[in-house]
Amino acid sequence: MAGKLLANTFFREGQYVQAYSTYGGARRGAPVATFIRADDRPVRLRCDVEEPDAIVCFDPSLLNEKLLAGARTDTIVLVNCPQNPADFNDLGDFRFATIDAIAIASQNSMGRIVNSTLVGALAGVLEAPDIDVLSEVIREVSPAKAGQNVQSARDGYRLVNKGRE
Numbered sequence: 001m002a003g004k005l006l007a008n009t010f011f012r013e014g015q016y017v018q019a020y021s022t023y024g025g026a027r028r029g030a031p032v033a034t035f036i037r038a039d040d041r042p043v044r045l046r047c048d049v050e051e052p053d054a055i056v057c058f059d060p061s062l063l064n065e066k067l068l069a070g071a072r073t074d075t076i077v078l079v080n081c082p083q084n085p086a087d088f089n090d091l092g093d094f095r096f097a098t099i100d101a102i103a104i105a106s107q108n109s110m111g112r113i114v115n116s117t118l119v120g121a122l123a124g125v126l127e128a129p130d131i132d133v134l135s136e137v138i139r140e141v142s143p144a145k146a147g148q149n150v151q152s153a154r155d156g157y158r159l160v161n162k163g164r165e
């Protein structure tokens with residue numbers, strides 16, 4: 001869902017977008033990896049993203065060599081946790097950012113559903129896509145709890161701990 005929200009938002013802003021997910025073999029298809037490419041020019045590359053500009057990690061226990069493989073030192077790694085970004089410096093010289101998405105989602109009556117919060121936080125770190133456009137997309141894609149999802153995204157955007165710039 002987070003990937004769909006992000007891809008739809010970039011598309012709404014006039015970007016060319018390619019998005020797809022891969023699913024693991026564990027129960028309910030976990031772990032899931034979603035790849036998104038967004039560009040001003042048509043996206044013609046049809047393979048996995050090998051050198052990501054950003055990685056969103058929903059659970060810090062998933063941070064490992066496989067997840068970070070191919071990441072450059074300027075890659076943003078957004079981690080869903082209450083910790084400080086500097087707590088992850090031993091994993092490499094990446095640009096870590098953190099957000100306690102579970103706490104924010106819970107405060108907004110979303111339970112442990114963190115998609116909107118994390119996409120909002122990523123927009124805050126990347127300074128794209130525009131939070132107002134993201135909010136419009138969330139209202140369309142998540143009509144059952146549109147208000148709570150939009151508030152979670154805006155809180156994530158505002159409260160993300162960007163770490164080193």
